[in-house]
Amino acid sequence: MKQNIGRCEFSQFPNLSKTICQEDDISNYVQHLNDLSSDFETRFEDVLTMVIPQLIINPYGDIEETDVILQAELIGISTN
Structure with a gap:
């Protein structure tokens, strides 16, 4: 501009x-x-310059990239 x-x-x-x-x-x-x-x-x-975790940017993204503890919760959230 x-x-x-x-x-x-x-x-x-x-x-x-x-x-x-x-x-x-x-x-x-x-x-x-x-x-x-x-x-x-x-x-x-x-x-x-802030580094934003991928989980915050795309919470329903690739479940394989998340911690094992959170995977079950993310699967439950994304299917509801």
Whole structure:
């Protein structure tokens, strides 16, 4: 999206596509978006690098990959 705004392509924003863009304004907006992106990456670095177990992502997935203790419960849950 930053690249589109930098090229004055506002297809995601129909109301903006009717406006005339000033180069100074566009460069400010792109810089602001870059700063926001960097800030989000810094603030949520722990979330972005979090390793989520496959059981959480897909609880009804491959039963063979789970612990033996949980296999019976998963089979029961997935058949109900």
